[in-house]
Amino acid sequence: MSNPEGENASILIGRPRRLRLNAALRGMLRETQVSASDFIYPLFVVHGTGVKNEIGSMPGVFQLSIDQLEAEARSLTALGIPAVILFGVPAHKDPVGLENFADDGIVQQAIRALKAAAPQLLVITDVCLCEYTDHGHCGILNVSDGARPRPEPNLPDGYLLNDETLAVLTKVAVSHARAGADIVAPSGMIDGAVAAIRAALDRAGFEHLAILSYAIKYASGFYGPFREAAQGAPKFGDRRSHQMDPANAREALREAALDAAEGADLLMVKPALPYLDIIRQTHDQIPQLPLVAYQVSGEYAMLKAAALNGWLEEPRTVLETLTAIKRAGADLIITYYAKQAVGWLAENG
Ligand code: PBG
Numbered sequence: 001m002s003n004p005e006g007e008n009a010s011i012l013i014g015r016p017r018r019l020r021l022n023a024a025l026r027g028m029l030r031e032t033q034v035s036a037s038d039f040i041y042p043l044f045v046v047h048g049t050g051v052k053n054e055i056g057s058m059p060g061v062f063q064l065s066i067d068q069l070e071a072e073a074r075s076l077t078a079l080g081i082p083a084v085i086l087f088g089v090p091a092h093k094d095p096v097g098l099e100n101f102a103d104d105g106i107v108q109q110a111i112r113a114l115k116a117a118a119p120q121l122l123v124i125t126d127v128c129l130c131e132y133t134d135h136g137h138c139g140i141l142n143v144s145d146g147a148r149p150r151p152e153p154n155l156p157d158g159y160l161l162n163d164e165t166l167a168v169l170t171k172v173a174v175s176h177a178r179a180g181a182d183i184v185a186p187s188g189m190i191d192g193a194v195a196a197i198r199a200a201l202d203r204a205g206f207e208h209l210a211i212l213s214y215a216i217k218y219a220s221g222f223y224g225p226f227r228e229a230a231q232g233a234p235k236f237g238d239r240r241s242h243q244m245d246p247a248n249a250r251e252a253l254r255e256a257a258l259d260a261a262e263g264a265d266l267l268m269v270k271p272a273l274p275y276l277d278i279i280r281q282t283h284d285q286i287p288q289l290p291l292v293a294y295q296v297s298g299e300y301a302m303l304k305a306a307a308l309n310g311w312l313e314e315p316r317t318v319l320e321t322l323t324a325i326k327r328a329g330a331d332l333i334i335t336y337y338a339k340q341a342v343g344w345l346a347e348n349g
Pocket of ligand 1: 126187297
């Protein structure tokens with residue numbers, strides 16, 4: 001024994017380090033695996049041709065025009081990434097967001113282009129109003145249009161009208177389905193959105209399309225860079241009347257249970273890393289539905305900025321966050337790091 005006393009060895013009832021002795025043991029005993037097939041890659045699509053705009057606060061992430069999507073689809077497929085989630089930047093914005101459900105809207109064009117280029121690449125679409133409305137809010141607002149008073153005089157001025165918004169969301173979801181989307185993902189935290197979209201899809205003959213519900217979406221400061229990328233920042237006010245208070249966990253389980261009951265096929269928690277406890281609780285409470293976590297724009301920006309400054313080792317820290325998100329209970333991860341992470345996973349084995 002190298003221990004000069006000899007006797008201390010007997011009080012060590014376990015030596016877990018035995019199983020960490022070398023890379024082969026560690027690899028064989030790793031409890032959580034992350035792989036390309038876990039990833040969903042977000043794409044921002046814009047009008048125009050030859051557009052590949054890097055987003056200032058998200059180095060390495062681009063707004064792309066439709067003609068760029070074929071190459072993008074091929075590179076994602078080659079990397080083994082099975083799915084994308086689409087966000088569109090429309091040509092014009094108005095109070096309702098008419099391009100959101102137009103046949104030749106930017107997202108509808110993108111779906112068709114991606115499906116033509118790579119039919120097996122799953123296309124998920126974000127179903128929300130904020131990128132399309134001139135006020136940047138996620139629904140129809142209870143405001144006077146000058147000529148007429150506000151539509152619901154009993155509800156507060158500027159209130160985001162829930163049921164009027166559902167009527168638009170259902171049109172958007174059906175329009176995405178008609179263009180060929182595989183999964184629609186309502187992201188506005190509008191009450192009853194899953195049930196309304198399910199009914200509308202079924203009526204339109206799309207009973208086979210799944211709904212990924214952004215069931216638990218916090219009113220988070222981490223969406224900042226996304227609002228630059230998708231040009232969907234609210235012109236006034238914020239989203240606290242519909243997105244969740246970051247302080248609440250029990251309410252998250254209520255949201256998840258409601259969406260499950262309304263017929264959601266997959267649930268999402270967003271953001272990811274600051275809400276690992278919520279991922280864990282949702283996974284344990286509703287184990288029958290697959291769970292998706294969204295590592296959002298601010299999480300990417302934070303890691304990327306530190307990496308570019310040489311303050312963090314990027315591959316190692318990013319893979320650590322993705323592993324943590326899966327360990328907490330997520331089955332799939334939406335991440336701007338998807339493509340880079342696949343490369344790092346291949347290097348690290
Ligand atoms: C709403 C939507 C947002 C994000 C995804 N869908 C923005 C918001 O709610 O303000 C944020 C994603 C990210 O930050 O990466 N359409």
